[in-house]
Amino acid sequence: MKFVTVKHNHETFVGLVDSDESKVLLLNPAEEVRTGKRSFPSSLQECIDLGESFIEQVQGLHDWVISGAHAASLYVSLDEVTLLAPIPRPNKNIFCVGKNYAEHAIEMGSEADIPEHVMVFTKAPTTVIGPNETVLNHLDVTNQLDYEGELAVIIGKKCRAINKEEALDYIFGYTILNDVTARDLQARHQQFFIGKSLDTTCPMGPWIVHKSVIENPNHLNIETIVNGEVRQSSNTKNFIFPIEEVISVLSAGMTLEPGDIIATGTPAGVGKGFKPPKFLSPGDHMEVTIENIGTLKNSIKR
Template sequence: MKILQFKSGKTLRLGICEGEQVVDLAAALVALRPDATAEQVAAVASTFDLLNAEGGLDLAADLVKRALAAPDAAHVLPLASLELGAPITRPEKIIGVGSNYYDHLEEMGHDVPQIITNFPMYGNALVGTSDPIVIPRNSEMIGWEAELVLVIGRTARFIEKEQAMDYLLGYSCGNEVVVVDHMRADRQLLRGKTQDSHAPMGPWIVTKDEVGDPSDLNIRLSVNGEEKQNGSTSGMVFDIPAIISFFSKYFTLRPGDVIFTGTPAGGSIGMKPPQWLKAGDRVEVEIEKVGRLVNDCVAEKV
């Protein structure tokens, strides 16, 4: 299942993508389930609501099955006709993981960490594919970092590695945009890692069953068509089960929580000399079996 949100005026609507078609879940519910309860109506309002509703994913699967039986219906839309937004909004937590690829640590000259490097990110940073990355007017050191993004599907607390994947919903593509001079000035990560529009994510959330084994997924990033990063999740220091287990032992992970899992070699800061994003650049992140995230950089309006 590919869960997405698409733009309709100034709002986002929840959809499920099957091939080149998207089922508008709210419209499908009205058309196909006239006896729907208030709870079911609320469940299809957004990705966050769907994941936090009892039986939400089962409801979505049923609506998709019914809708695709009559693909000419008004609630079945061509994917190409839609402008997608962030695949989830209002997550309780957005968590960043740093220093998590051996090749990136090597290019930076850093030691392998013994514990997961972690930092908070905020909702102001979260945007979708086709949304702009805003280049702030108080920095010229804006970097890219292609990352596999995790989305939690079940409430998790004190989970061991062996059970961790049971609590994962799926994956998305991410670009953790970093304002390097702000980060260095603080000697911390927060100010440089969560500025407006600096956590693009998308184009959708692919459920884990469609991806299978995530331990060797190719991750690529290009700027204006020129490849900058080409790595694999096989290079992670801490793998996906370890990441989920680790965080669950310090706070409760809830459905819809988002985790950026670190970047392989080739990020801006690791290049010699470093290269920075500027207004007019197009950044593309593509992750095997997950999708492609595309964002254009624009100057901040004065």
Template structure:
């Protein structure tokens, strides 16, 4: 099942994709909510109701006529792991970033969340804007102290993410949070794909193009810390909530590690794709005054 947050005819709602149609879920079933966070908080019962909803004349929205938004626009947490692909670790050493032997996590402030086709702002205070395609995990239930073998049971689904980074602000901050959290620097989507459609997450291929030039290309199986280990590590420290987003790391090929570095400019188009999940396409624009 592919779950979306969308806008159509001035109305924002949630739905599921059936071929080229969106089933508007609260119109299909009055017991379903109109926001993704509430749907995820509804747990297995709400998800089964969504799965059972059928296309009818009263709830069908043509996919081509709708604007897809960030699937979870208001999570309580948006967390990301750094240096989690082997080749990315090697390239990061070129710019003086060295990784300790433990998982390294940081916050992306939720105000950075952007949609699958939203413009990304080139900040007025920096010219070092960079891209990072990532597999994004959506948590589906409140959990703490999750064991690795149980981690799959708390996942609601997967999305494409682009951990857009303002490198100079990132590298001069001890926590990286500011440089990872500028407004619009968290494109996610285009939908949440439920785990039944992703039987082997490690086999997923991640790619990112800038203006049609392939920059990143790797498979999720090359993570240093896999998704189960990430959930176990985080939930040992604090409670994960439905709708929380985990960006699971980026492959090599980022602009800051190129020789010479190649940062994004106004007019550039980033296309982030994960086979079997979907595609984000975001244009860089000058930050509005």
């Protein structure tokens, strides 16, 4: 199951993308045909809050649609909708794992920079934009804008003090995130928050893939392309801290809630890692692709 938030005919809907990624089933309009009621919540965040009952309700609707003569009329082409970020305005800051690939830690410093413990910073909710949206160039505050393609985890159940063996059970699904970063602001403030939290610097999407589709999130190919050039190419098997450990560490003394977003770190190949650096410029086009999820595309404002 691939869940999206879309705009269609000036309304916002939660939808289910079909298997060939060409059409979307708008849940409430389809449910209205089925039952006469729009019984799904209006946002994907609220849907996730429902837990397994939401998945069961979606499965029931999907089975009804494909079993009858309704599919052709109830599905809408993806070309006819505008994809938004799956969770357009998160309830909290996005949790971000820093230096979770050894080669990235080395390119940003040396082997001494490979962390012994999970590093976490956050991005403000106001950073989030959707696929195909434009990232502001922020030339008034930075000339070192950089990309970071990442796998993001969406928490599905409230949890605290979760051990690693149980951690994956608390996930709703996975999406793609581009942790766009102002490197000069990051260096100037000696902290990550300001350099990571400029408006529009958290493209996310194109959808959330339900956890049932991803057999092993710690073994997915990930690639970032800028202007047609492959910059990042790795696999999440190279995580220093696998997803189970990240969730366990975060939840040790902190409650995680449905809809919380955890970006799991970026592999080597960021702009700052090149000599000379390859920072982003106005008009640059970025594509982040993760196996079994899809591709997130965004450009920098000219």
